[in-house]
Amino acid sequence: MVMNKSILMFSFLSGTLVFSSCVTKKQYAQLQTDYNKLDKSFQDTKMKLVACGTKSKSLEERLAEAQKANDELKASYAALQGSLDKSIQQNSQGNVNISKLVDEINASNKFIKQLVEAKDKSDSLNMVLTNNLTRSLSREEMKDVDVQVLKGVVYISLADNMLYKSGSYEISERAGETLSKIAKIIMDYKEYEVLIEGNTDTDPISRPNIRNNWDLSTLRASSVVQALQNTYGVDPKRLTAAGRGEYNPVASNDTPEGKMRNRRTQIIITPKLDQFMELIDQAPESTEPVAE
Structure with missing residues (x-):
């Protein structure tokens, strides 16, 4: 197209030279004007052609970039699809694990509820037992019973000066009425075990057939056990006698008052542990977590 433009301009100039002698000045001026317009059009066309070439090159580069980006997107899509497939597979396994975990939690909650109910029942019975016992004892008896x-x-802690003759393990007549009231409470609550525990101060003792405070504390506990069984009819299968000597003090043995507090016999009433042991045996077993 540029070549055609050059030929036309050359022809135009040749014609102008040939016929310049034959045309008027007015005609020549018009021809010069037309030439100038044609030359300007030629220059504009030439510049547009250069611009088109530059633009074409830019479009090719952009096309290449777009193609590269498209390839990268395809690779990312393939990677995401692989991750999705893996996640779906893991989620399926995860749902199974979650279901097992929910079952274990439900079983554990049920077991805890049973334990709480058993403990609440035991606590309630203890409070009733305690209230009944304290109401049955006189104000005077409560001075020697805690x-x-x-x-x-x-x-139930009993002072030794109320229970026994001084320095002896024989039960005094004064203790009879108090023990009878305690025995009645024990017999009313047949589901409880009863431990009788003797305690002494640190003063050594030397009596016939009593070697030391271990002997004295155990003999005193045994005397109470036999009184509850033989005199007040408590089932001996529920009774246990134990002595702790001077090794379970509740006060300092440096003062007469402290020694008096330490010389005591405790009647310890506990719920039978059978129901708790049965509950423990029924505890749900947890399964090992499944490795992911």
Whole structure:
């Protein structure tokens, strides 16, 4: 197209030279004007052609970039599809694990509920037992009897000057009425075990057939057990006698008052552990977690 333009311009100039002598000045001026227009058009066309070439090159580069980006997107899509397939497979296994975990949690919650109910029942019975016992004792008897509930266990602490003759393990007549009231409570609550525990101060003892405070504390506990069985009819299968000597003090042995507190016999009433052991045996077994 540029070549055609050059030929036309050459022809135009040749014609102008040939016929310049034959044309008027007005005609020549018009021809010069037309030539100038044609030359300007030629230059504009030439510039547009260069611009088109540059633009074409730019489009090719952009096309190449777009093709590269498209390839990268395809690779990313393939990777995402692989991850999705793997996630679906793992999620299927995860659903199975979650289902097992939910079953274990439900079983554990049921077991905990049973334990709480058993403990609440035991605590309630302990409170009723304690209230019944304290109401049955006179104000005078309560001076020598201390009743407490600690960690689900009822402790009845009896002062030795009320229970025994001085320095002896024989039960005094004064203790009879108090023991009878305690025995009645024990017999009313047949589901409880009864431990009789003797305690002494640190003063050594030397009596015939009593070698030391271990002997004295155990003999005193045995005397109470036999009184509950033989005199008040408590089932001996529920009774246990134990002595702790001077090694379970509740006060300092440095003062007469402290020694007096330490010389005591405790009647410890506890719920039978059978129901708790049965519950423990029924505890759900947890399964090992499945490795992912």
